[in-house]
Amino acid sequence: MIYDVIVVGAGHAGCEAAAAAANTGAKTLLITMQLQHMAQMSCNPAVGGIAKGQIVREIDALGGYMGIITDQTAIQFKMLNKSKGPAMWSPRAQSDRMRFSEAWRLQLEKLPNLDFFQEMVTEILTENHQVKGVKTSLGNTILGKSVVLTNGTFLNGVIHIGLKQLGGGRAGEKAATGLTESLVALGFESGRMKTGTPPRVDGRSLDYSKMIPQPGDTNPEKFSFLPITQPLTQQRDCYMTYTSEEVHNILRTGFDQSPMFTGRIQGVGPRYCPSIEDKINRFADKDRHQLFIEPEGWHTVEIYVNGFSTSLPEQIQYDALRKVAGFERVKFFRPGYAIEYDYFPPTQLKATLETKLVENLYFAGQINGTTGYEEAAAQGLIAGINASRKVQEQTPFVLKRNEAYIGVLIDDLITKGTEEPYRMFTSRAEYRTLLRQDNADARLTPMGYALGLASEERMHLLERKQAHTEAFVQFFKETSITPEEANPILQKYESSPMKQGDKMAKVLARPDITINDFISLPKVKEFADTHQLTEEEIEGTEIEIKYAGYIEKEKNNADKLNRLExxxxxxxxxxxxxxxxxxxxxxxxxxxxxxxxxxxxxxxxxxxxxxxxxxxxxxx
Structure with a gap:
């Protein structure tokens, strides 16, 4: 049998790639070393965050699954940066790690075009610079018209704990060998990168009364635009505590055994997620650092110590953590570690994520030098779509920088490359007022529908939302408000009172004033009730009115860019x-x-x- 698409690796990139290929009509095989670890959250049990949350909503709008799976398995939800403008609002959810992986597997097993196989791929088979399939460690040859590599941190992975070195792609799992050598023999350039993870501890051994609770939002939202998932009605708290100078001094005693400082680690680590030893070395003037205490699920007692990523010896980790408030009696499930792995500079790729050297071979995720579940999933989605479309002789699918954060991510990688693990930030996007999390469906669902990924239901929901939002915007532009109605609102914000009537849109455009200030007015309430407006539609109306000038300016700038495009x-x-x-x-x-x-x-x-x-x- 010859598959249309073979996806190697079942992390976040591999799962989205396999789903996208299968859902767009390609006969797909997902091959991975451990089927029971599909979509494993190797690092923290959370999805989203600054800019990353926007990417998850874009994946969902296109018809991917990360948003849906996150909603199904979330234990807490927060909209970050609500005090700033809507371009900065970023959704983030804590997930139940075990349920997240299980939900992904059950979702993929529902796809009729998708087969599964557990094995390690050791070689890429080619003929005349075109991919023909893969060979496994047991000598099996699997033929495919295209191959998507999503190998994560497994390519020649080495785990570091102090001066101990273990071969592995993740704690307790062996490294993938042979594939890097196969690709280098084909002419690809490779490099080494490093990432790390903190200790996992027993929540029963912690004293939460000494920590600061970090609850979720009072009225939580969700990631997916589809109504098949509902916002959380119950949530688990996270907690915050701090390191101290005493903690730092204990950690410093292990620096002579740190693989980072002794030169044992050659790969470059993520600048924006440094290890605790790197933080106290680089920021020696700071006498404390934040630690976020994140539960791994609804029922497990396992806790992720966010902010304490380290590769120092186990005893040093333990001794230092015991001096943190609330951790005096801490018990370890496993120590933190660093992991070094092979990647391939992404300037070797086209915008479709197809390699320039070998036709129909695609790379997605950490193999391209990125870090983060969301960045990996976005690349997997695009690679899966394009591998499927290529074998079906359809036009490639490429997102522009003004269309999606996913477009910014891929363009940055293939144009600029990266010499350290690439992480998405809102500052990387020139058009972030256009690329908001709230309008990801308006930007991308029509594209997803045309690709065959987004459903009719998604399109109907989008059309309804757009019609209602446009009607409400028009209502605000056309409807007048009297000084008697407006001045109590203006007085609340110490804004200049009105002496004569004006359109409601002009009043709403003033600083600090929100659309909720108008909702109690009888004519506004009547319109909202008659049209059965949702919170999302009301919020969208406010954004369109208050930020109309910024949005128009960015659209004009994007049009200029597209002329060069x-x-x-x-x-x-x-x-x-x-x-x-x-x-x-x-x-x-x-x-x-x-x-x-x-x-x-x-x-x-x-x-x-x-x-x-x-x-x-x-x-x-």
Whole structure:
């Protein structure tokens, strides 16, 4: 049998890739070393966060599963950054780790186009620079028209605890060997990266009375736009505590046995999620650091100590943690560790995540140098879609930077590459007012529907939401408010009173005033009740009115960018004949092979003058 798509690895990238390929009509095989560990949360038991929450909503809007699975298994929900503008609002949920993995497996087993196999892939089979399948550690050959590699931290993985080294891709699981060597033999460039994880401890041994409770939102929302999941009615608290100078001093006694400081770890770690030893070394002026105490599920007593990632010797970890308030009698389930693994610089990929060297071979997730479940899942979704479309001879699917955070993520990777684990932030997106978490469905569900991933139900829900929001916006623009109605609202915020009537939209556009201030007005309440407006539609109306100027400005800027996006560069363009290009620019352009002038302009080392030369050469 020849599969249309073979997905190697069943982490967050692999699961979304397999689901997307199967749901778009491709006969798909998901092959992994441990079927019982599908979609394992290797690090903290949480989904979403700053910019990452926006990515999860985009995955959901396109028809992926991460949002649905998170809602089904959440134990707490928070909307972060609510005190800031809506471009910064970011959903985050604590998940039940065991239920999350189980829910993913049960969801995938419902897909008729998807087969499963437990084995380790050791070799990529090719012919004339085109992928033909994979070979496993037992010598099995599995043929496929396309292959998606989502190997996570398993490629030649090495676990570090103090000066101890263990081969492994995750605690208790062996590393994947052979595949890196197979890819390097095909001409791919590889590198090493590092990530880490904190100790897991017994919650029964902690004194929560010495910690600060961190409850979820009073009125929690959810990730998925579909009504098949409901917001939480019960939630589990997280807690916060702090390290101290005493804790830091104990940790310092282990620095001579730290694999980071002794040079045993060669790979580069994540800058924005450093280990505790790295934090106290880099920020020596700080006498304490926050620790977040996160339960691993509804019923388990296992606790994740967020902020205490470390690869120091076990006894040092234990001695230091016992000096943290609330941890005086702590019992370990397992120590923290660092893990070093192979990755492949993502400048070797096209925007579809297909490799430039081997046709129909795709990379997604940490193999591309990223960190985070959400970034991995987004890449898996796009790789799965494109692998399926390629074998079915359909046009590729690529998201632009002004269309999705997923578009920003992939463009950053393939254009700029990364020398440290890449993590998404709102600051990476030029158009974050357009790329809000609340409008991910409006941006992407029509695309998902056209791909065959988003259902008719999703489209009907979106059309209803858009119609209601547009009608409510129009109502605010056309309906007047009297000074008698408006001034009590304005007085509350110490805003200048009105002397004559004006349109409600103008009043709502003032700083601090919210749409909830208007809801009690009889004419507004009547409109909302008659149209049965949801909280989401009311919130969307407020955003459209208050941020109309910002949204319009970003749309205009995006249109300018897209004009350069429309100027395509031939795949085999000869940059050497443009002698007026700088040497650095010419070398970078030859390596990255941008598909448009817009992408070329984002390559480090390519100056505006170089772009002007390309424009002139192309007759613009």
């Amino acid at each position: 429309d100027i395509r560069i031939p795949e085999n363009f000869n940059y050497d004949k443009l002698t007026s290009l700088s040497f650095e620019s010419r070398e970078k352009l030859k390596k990255i092979r941008p598909t448009s002038l817009s992408q070329a302009s984002r390559i480090s080392g390519v100056s505006p003058a170089d772009i002007s030369i390309l424009l002139i050469y192309m007759g613009r």
